[in-house]
Amino acid sequence: MKPLAEPAIDAVKKKRIAFTPQRFSKIYYNWMENVKDWCISRQLWWGHRIPVFYCDDCGEMTVSKTDISVCPKCGSAHIRQDEDVLDTWFSSALWPFSTLGFPEKTAELEYFYPTDVLVTGYDIIFFWVARMIFSGLEHMNRIPFKDVLIHGLVRDAKGRKMSKSLGNGVDPMEIIEKYGADTLRFSLVNGVAAGSDLRFSEDKLEGSRNFMNKIWNASRFVLLNAQDKDIPDFESCRLTVADKWILTKLNRVIREVTVNVKKYELGIALAQLYDFVWSDFCDWYIELTKPVLYGDDENKRNQTLSVLIHVLAQTLKLLHPFVPFVTEEIYQNIPNHGESLMICEFPRYNAKNNFAKQKGDMESVMEIIKGIRNIRAQTGAAPSKKVRLYVKTDKKKLVKDTAQYIEKLAGVQEISFIAAKEELAEKTVSQIIAGFELYIPLGELVDTEKEIARLKNEKERAENEIRRADAKLSNNGFLEKAPKELVDKEREKLNKFIELRKKIIAELKSYEN
Ligand SMILES: [Zn+2]
Numbered sequence: 001m002k003p004l005a006e007p008a009i010d011a012v013k014k015k016r017i018a019f020t021p022q023r024f025s026k027i028y029y030n031w032m033e034n035v036k037d038w039c040i041s042r043q044l045w046w047g048h049r050i051p052v053f054y055c056d057d058c059g060e061m062t063v064s065k066t067d068i069s070v071c072p073k074c075g076s077a078h079i080r081q082d083e084d085v086l087d088t089w090f091s092s093a094l095w096p097f098s099t100l101g102f103p104e105k106t107a108e109l110e111y112f113y114p115t116d117v118l119v120t121g122y123d124i125i126f127f128w129v130a131r132m133i134f135s136g137l138e139h140m141n142r143i144p145f146k147d148v149l150i151h152g153l154v155r156d157a158k159g160r161k162m163s164k165s166l167g168n169g170v171d172p173m174e175i176i177e178k179y180g181a182d183t184l185r186f187s188l189v190n191g192v193a194a195g196s197d198l199r200f201s202e203d204k205l206e207g208s209r210n211f212m213n214k215i216w217n218a219s220r221f222v223l224l225n226a227q228d229k230d231i232p233d234f235e236s237c238r239l240t241v242a243d244k245w246i247l248t249k250l251n252r253v254i255r256e257v258t259v260n261v262k263k264y265e266l267g268i269a270l271a272q273l274y275d276f277v278w279s280d281f282c283d284w285y286i287e288l289t290k291p292v293l294y295g296d297d298e299n300k301r302n303q304t305l306s307v308l309i310h311v312l313a314q315t316l317k318l319l320h321p322f323v324p325f326v327t328e329e330i331y332q333n334i335p336n337h338g339e340s341l342m343i344c345e346f347p348r349y350n351a352k353n354n355f356a357k358q359k360g361d362m363e364s365v366m367e368i369i370k371g372i373r374n375i376r377a378q379t380g381a382a383p384s385k386k387v388r389l390y391v392k393t394d395k396k397k398l399v400k401d402t403a404q405y406i407e408k409l410a411g412v413q414e415i416s417f418i419a420a421k422e423e424l425a426e427k428t429v430s431q432i433i434a435g436f437e438l439y440i441p442l443g444e445l446v447d448t449e450k451e452i453a454r455l456k457n458e459k460e461r462a463e464n465e466i467r468r469a470d471a472k473l474s475n476n477g478f479l480e481k482a483p484k485e486l487v488d489k490e491r492e493k494l495n496k497f498i499e500l501r502k503k504i505i506a507e508l509k510s511y512e513n
Contacts, residue, residue: 001035008032008134011143017133020264021195024122024150031126040090047085054080093131096144103139113140117147122195125150149264152197154188159199170200182323183208189322190274192267211274212326215319218282219330222308225293226335229302234310237303241402242288244355245362249280250311255349257318270322277315284366285311291404313337314347364395364435365402371431371438372410379429379445386413387444390424392437393417399436427510448511455508462501469494 009032011017012025019025041050053062055071056078062068070077094102096118100109114136120129129148136144156162162169175184186208192198239247253276260269285308292304313334316327320341331341338344372389381387389412391399396417399406406412418424421439428439442448472478472490479487 001037004134004138005032005035007137008130011133011137016143017146017148019148019150021150024125024148024195027122027125028130032130038087038090040087041082041084042087043083044085047088048091050082050084050086052082054082056080089127089131092128093135094139096132096136097140114143115145117149118145119149119151121153122150123153147264150195152192152195154200155197157199157201159197162200175205179205179209180212180325182326183212185324186211186270186322189266190270194264194266211278212323214278214282215323215326216330218277218286219312219316219333221286222305222312223330223333226305226309229305231302231306231309231335234306237306239307239355240292240304241358241362241365242285242405243304243307244358246280246285246307246311247353248355248359249276250314251349251353253280254314254318254347258346258349261321266322273315273318273322277319281311281315287409288405291408309334309337316341317344317347320344361398361402364398365405367433368399368406368436368438369410371433371436372406372412372440375429375431375438375440376411376445379442381445383411385445386411387440388412388414388416390416390418390428390439392419392421392439393435395435452508452511455504455511459501459504459508462497462504465497466494466501469497 009029012019012028019028051064053064053068054060055062055074055076057076058071058074060071060073062072067081069079071079096115097109097113100106100112102109118129118132132144136142153161156166156168160166160168172184183205187200187204188198190208237243253272256272257269260266260272289304289308292300295301313331316331320327320331324342328341331337331344332339368391372387375381376383376387389406389410393399399415399417403415406415418439421428421430421437424439424441427442429442429445430440431438469490473487473494
């Protein structure tokens with residue numbers, strides 16, 4: 001083994017072969033530097049049978065590539081082949097070149113050897129990876145691959161290794177049947193660091209399946225709207241501030257995913273895509289396009305659809321390595337987009353698609369929308385209730401230009417500008433964000449008359465309770481006969497309702513202007 005191990009150690013030391021994560025090269029060195037000679041025969045039925053033939057008459061041992069029936073030494077026909085087979089790992093070590101036609105000098109071997117990357121678990125670094133490396137160097141005189149990407153083991157939800165005796169294993173075919181192949185694949189990659197073990201749980205699968213549904217539903221929305229429309233070429237579209245924002249975000253995610261895939265940080269790449277699809281594309285951009293899609297301007301609508309389709313197609317390309325089936329199915333339904341996603345070029349970062357100013361502008365508008373949503377949530381305003389909005393800002397033009405987004409996404413019916421809060425005569429609820437002060441009349445958020453009626457009702461109920469408890473506590477008979485706990489409880493009740501009445505009165509007062 002020593003002469004085989006030395007050049008194999010050298011190949012990793014000189015970085016002709018690189019382990020990712022790098023820490024796993026230690027395991028490799030540890031095995032290879034302390035390597036013992038290797039018995040390559042096994043007494044099993046399955047495997048490559050050892051090509052050694054024995055003569056029963058003269059005892060001659062012959063090694064031959066082809067089967068022999070006659071002893072080359074004495075001519076006897078009493079020949080039998082050794083029954084042992086090669087160790088599984090000896091055969092597996094031949095994989096990088098035997099699959100390409102070795103020992104023949106095939107075109108495939110010439111073109112594909114050495115391969116780029118080998119992906120495997122850390123538990124077989126010596127058994128398989130090391131043996132492929134020294135076998136490749138010995139038989140081909142070249143390394144078998146440049147990168148070794150090590151992944152962790154899949155463990156159960158409690159972190160235990162899956163095993164037959166524990167009965168905690170999962171059958172991938174059952175998971176695929178229940179959740180789909182893409183969901184399983186996604187769950188095994190999302191957020192997982194290279195080389196780290198992963199805990200497997202149904203919760204994680206459900207989260208992944210929800211994401212598949214999100215992609216599916218968003219795509220259906222775009223494709224249904226685009227049906228039978230005359231969609232212009234994306235390059236010729238006049239872009240809105242929302243379009244420029246999503247294109248900038250898309251461009252950024254293209255760069256991040258590309259960088260991380262190149263570093264084999266697949267878990268990070270996928271997490272970035274997840275955020276882009278879920279938040280930027282679905283929660284924001286699609287919502288921002290709705291006022292135009294449901295509007296009357298056909299030209300604008302078709303241009304918006306063109307941008308939607310462009311972003312969708314690019315996103316599907318980015319997702320394809322992680323979500324192959326769902327993305328392919330959607331892609332083939334996009335009008336005028338090649339026959340298969342599998343043969344598309346991976347998206348490339350393009351500095352031309354960075355719109356820094358519009359990205360900043362759009363993010364300000366999104367902050368405004370979030371601010372208004374906050375106010376609505378705090379006051380418990382009905383989602384359908386439209387409100388008037390007062391804004392104090394230096395960026396009036398931006399607010400005017402994007403008014404339709406604010407109106408549609410935050411339930412605003414009218415936007416007015418003010419120079420100072422003091423201008424507002426009505427009682428308002430405010431939210432202050434960078435560059436903008438937002439005010440909404442309280443009366444717009446809650447139905448004042450209904451609220452006053454409700455509070456008056458509450459006040460009456462509290463007063464009844466107070467009267468009842470008062471009567472009880474001024475009854476000497478009750479005070480003398482009742483157990484102490486019961487009397488205390490009654491006092492407690494009285495105090496509670498006195499407090500409540502105070503609060504209701506204060507609230508009622510706030511409506512008196
Ligand atoms: Zn013989």
